[in-house]
Amino acid sequence: MAVVREITFAQALNEALDYEMSKDPKVVVMGEDVGVYGGIYGVTAGLYDKYGPERVRDTPIAESGFIGTAVGAAATGLLRPVVELMFIDFLGVTFDQLYNQAAKMRYMFGGKAKISMVLRTTCGAGFSAAAQHSQSLHALFSHVPGLKVVMPSTPYDAKGLLISSIEDDDPVIFIEHKGLYAIKGEVPEEPYSIPLGEADVKREGKDITIVATAAMVHKSLEVAEKLEKEGVSVEVVDPRTIVPLDVDTIINSIKKTGKLVVVDEGYPRASFASDIAALAASKAFDSLKAPVKIVTPPATPVPFSPALESEWIPSTEKIEKAVREVL
C-alpha cells in the first residue's frame, strides 16, 4: 500500500534526486554548495554522504564551465547530469551553454544527439534579495526552442515532475520557487512520475479560469476560496510545465468559463502571461465573454525594500481585483 505523508517541497525534491541517484549510476549532481552544504535550500541534503563526492560534485563559481560540462557529459551519453544554477538570475553568465548549446545540439546534429540533463534553479521574489536574486525568468527559457521548462507548485508535483525530468532525454530547466520550499503537502513515499506537458486543474470552477504558475497558484487558490463564499466559482489551472504546454486543458477551461485571468511572477512583456493571453485570443476567442487580464509584476527590476517589494509581487488583492473586473 502506498504510504503518503506530509513533507515539504524541498524534501519532495530531495526524494526525487535520491531515487534517481539510487536507480541510475549515470545520474550525477553538480553545482555550487550542493555537496557538504546540501544546497543552500537543503534540496541536496544527505546526497553527498550517501553517494560520495564523485557523484555529488561541488563546483567552483564557474557556471558556464560546469553547466557546459553537464552538456558535454550528456552529449556523450556517459552521464545524466542534474546541475544546479543557484539563482535563475545568474543565467546571464551561462546562457550560451543552455540556449545555444544544449537546446540546439539535437536539431543541428540531425536528431543524433540526446542531451539528457536537468538544470535545477530557483526563482521568486519576497525575500528582500533585490533585483539580482529575485527574478522569475522562465519566459526567457521558454522562448528558446529545444528546452523543456518545468515549474511545479506543490510538493507532490515537485517530486513527480523532477523524476520525469531526470528520466527525460531532453534538456529540462526545472524551476523551483524559493517561496515554496517550506510548504508542506501530501507526497507518496514511493517514486512516481508526472508526465511533462500535463496541466493540473488545482481547483474546479465554472465562472472564471485563472491560469497560474508556481507560488501564484497558491495565491490564486486563496482568492478562489474567498470568492466562493460570494458564490463565484473560480477554476485554477496550473500548467506545471511551460514547455511543453498543455494547450488542451487550458483551452477547455476557458471554453467552459468564458473568462480568463493569467497570474504569473514573470515580467509582463513578452511573457508567460502574454503568451497565454495570445493563446486564448487565437484558440478560444469565440468563447471569451470578457477581455483577458494578466496579473504580473510591473516592468521594473525587483525592488529591495519590503515596502516596495510587497507592492511589486502580485498580491491576492491584485488577483482578486483582476478577477472581479473580468467577471
Place this chain on the structure above:
Amino acid sequence: MPVEEISKEELLWMYETMVRIRVHEERVAELFAQGKIPGFVHLYVGEEAVAVGVMANLRKDDYITSTHRGHGHYISKGGDIKASMAELFGKKTGSGKGKGGSMHIADLDVGELGANGMVGGGIPHAVGAGLGIKLNGLDRVAVAFFGDGASNQQNFHEGINLAAIWKLPVVFVCENNQYQISLPYDKQQTIKSVAERGKAYGIPGVSVDGQDVLAVYEVAKEAIERARRGEGPTLIEAKTYRFRGHFEGDPQVYRSKEEIEWWKKNKDPIKLFEQKLLEKGIVTKEELNAIWDKVKKEIEEAVKFAEESPWPSKEEVLEDVFSTPTKGVLVWQW
C-alpha cells in the same frame, strides 16, 4: 620526434590525412565560390598538422570538441566525409540532415562531439566528456580544440580550471593561428604563448610548432598518455597559420600578401612533412602521388554524393527538436 620512432603505417596515415584535409578544403573553397555551398565556411588550410598530429594519438572511442573551423578535426577523427559534404550543401543526407551546416558538423559515432559556432563554446563539453570517462572508469580521453581568440573567453578559463581540480582526462589544444579574425595575437594578450596559462591552473602548458606534424604528434602523445594515466589535463598551444581568410570571402585587410606567401612557401605543413619523408627514404614520390590521386577521387565521390542527394523536405523543419515527444504541442503557432 624522429621519424624513425614512428611506424611507416602511422606516418603515411598522417600524410594522407593532411592531404585529405587540404584537398577537401580547397574543393570546398571552389564549391563555395560557385555558390553551391550556402552560408559561411571557415577553412583549415595551413593548419592541418595540428589536428592530424593530435588525432594520430587518439582512438575511435576518444572524444573531441571542435570549432567553427572544424572540417580538419572532423576528417582526422574519422568522420564520414560524404555526410559532412552533404551537410555543407544543406542536403537531407548530411550529418545534421541539413540543419547545422559547416559550423555544426558532428559525428558522435566517432566521438566528434561537434563543431561549434560559439567561440570557446565546446571547451566545457570536452570537460564533460572527461568527467563521463572518469566516473565510468573508461580508458578514454577527450580533446578540446579551440583558437587563440577562444583563450580569452570564459569557457577556456572555467573549463580548464574544472578539468584541473577534478584531474580529468582532457587535453586542451589551442590552435594559435595568430589572428582573432583581424586582431593579431600580440594585441589580444601580453603573454608570448597561450601555453603559459597552464601555470595559472596548475597544469603543464606546452607550446609547439603547429606546422611540424611530428612535433605536434610528440607533445600530444605525451599529454594524451598523461591523461590516460589519470594524471590530469595538459594545455598545448600549437602555433600555426591559416593560409586562407578567416572565412571564404574575407578581404584580409589586416595582413599583407607577403606575409601569407611567406608562410605558404616556408611553413606549409604538408610540404615540410613530405620533404622529411623523402629525405629519410621512408616513401617514394610515386607513393605520395598515389595518395593524392586516391584522396582526390574520394573527395570527388563525396561531392558527387552531396550534389546528387535530395534536399530535406519542408516537414523536416519541425523534426529533431526533442528526443522525447511529449503530450502537448511542442512546435506550434497560436
